[in-house]
Amino acid sequence: MTENSSSPANALITARGLGKHYGTFQALSGIDLDILKSEVTCLIGPSGSGKSTLLRCLNFLEAYDEGEVRIDGQLVGWQDGKASPRKPVSATKLREQRRQVGMVFQQFNLWPHMTAAQNVAEALVQVKGLSKAEARDKAILALARVNLRDKADNHPSALSGGQQQRVAIARAIAMEPRVVLFDEPTSALDPELVGEVLNVMRDLAADGMTMVVVTHEMGFAAHVANRVAFLDHGKLVACVPPDEIFRQDPADPRIRSFLQTYRERNVV
Numbered sequence: 001m002t003e004n005s006s007s008p009a010n011a012l013i014t015a016r017g018l019g020k021h022y023g024t025f026q027a028l029s030g031i032d033l034d035i036l037k038s039e040v041t042c043l044i045g046p047s048g049s050g051k052s053t054l055l056r057c058l059n060f061l062e063a064y065d066e067g068e069v070r071i072d073g074q075l076v077g078w079q080d081g082k083a084s085p086r087k088p089v090s091a092t093k094l095r096e097q098r099r100q101v102g103m104v105f106q107q108f109n110l111w112p113h114m115t116a117a118q119n120v121a122e123a124l125v126q127v128k129g130l131s132k133a134e135a136r137d138k139a140i141l142a143l144a145r146v147n148l149r150d151k152a153d154n155h156p157s158a159l160s161g162g163q164q165q166r167v168a169i170a171r172a173i174a175m176e177p178r179v180v181l182f183d184e185p186t187s188a189l190d191p192e193l194v195g196e197v198l199n200v201m202r203d204l205a206a207d208g209m210t211m212v213v214v215t216h217e218m219g220f221a222a223h224v225a226n227r228v229a230f231l232d233h234g235k236l237v238a239c240v241p242p243d244e245i246f247r248q249d250p251a252d253p254r255i256r257s258f259l260q261t262y263r264e265r266n267v268v
């Protein structure tokens with residue numbers, strides 16, 4: 001399972017034998033997954049299958065209790081070695097590891113009393129130690145990448161949900177992470193606002209950003225993902241190019257029945 005399965009040279013994140021319990025409930029088990037540099041990996045699967053848990057284990061927002069997650073070979077969250085039980089890395093080390101990973105959630109969590117630019121600049125000042133002027137310049141550049149240069153001085157209350165989520169994406173990419181994890185970034189949006197967020201994500205992908213995206217947007221998974229990982233009951237059923245998931249008769253019955261509900265709605 002673990003030490004023996006090698007990962008491709010262009011793997012940024014490698015999970016091996018990854019498992020996670022909540023009490024006695026096993027939310028994830030035996031996950032072997034490689035996130036390749038400059039690729040988009042979409043995570044799909046039924047509600048409760050462990051998609052969010054998997055995403056959160058990748059940057060130790062959830063402490064996994066079996067197996068390992070490595071970013072560029074470095075074990076995330078736990079001290080490397082044979083100690084049992086494992087000991088967590090120091091808070092400083094964990095912050096350093098997490099800095100490599102950006103996150104975008106379903107809820108945008110912007111500060112209501114700050115403008116878009118201030119929301120993006122905040123962590124650049126607090127975490128990266130930039131001056132206010134440097135941070136604003138970087139924030140403006142990040143907002144331009146999500147097509148919101150002209151909204152830099154608006155407060156969130158003066159932005160649509162789609163615009164707020166694009167600010168949240170700008171906030172993540174301004175930190176220059178090596179990978180951005182998205183957990184259902186469009187699920188809280190009115191349908192007419194979903195497209196603008198997905199377009200921004202597609203642009204980031206085209207620029208070579210490494211992305212892991214939990215989504216129910218099957219069109220995005222089918223057309224933008226390099227690989228689609230399908231989770232069911234905490235297990236990784238498949239991690240394959242989208243064609244193999246979205247073909248008319250996917251090999252695995254669990255994938256077939258999951259996609260059936262989307263087919264009935266003519267989504268894929």
Ligand SMILES: Nc1ncnc2c1ncn2[C@@H]1O[C@H](COP(=O)(O)OP(=O)(O)O)[C@@H](O)[C@H]1O
Nearest residue numbers: 022025027045046047048049050051052053054
């Ligand atoms: N903090 C938690 N405590 C207990 N159970 C949890 C917790 N978070 C998630 N779970 C359970 O773990 C399973 C996977 O959850 P989750 O990763 O959120 O699934 P998904 O994102 O695919 O909907 C679900 O059965 C859920 O109820």
Ligand SMILES: [Mg+2]
Nearest residue numbers: 051052053183
């Ligand atoms: Mg979830």
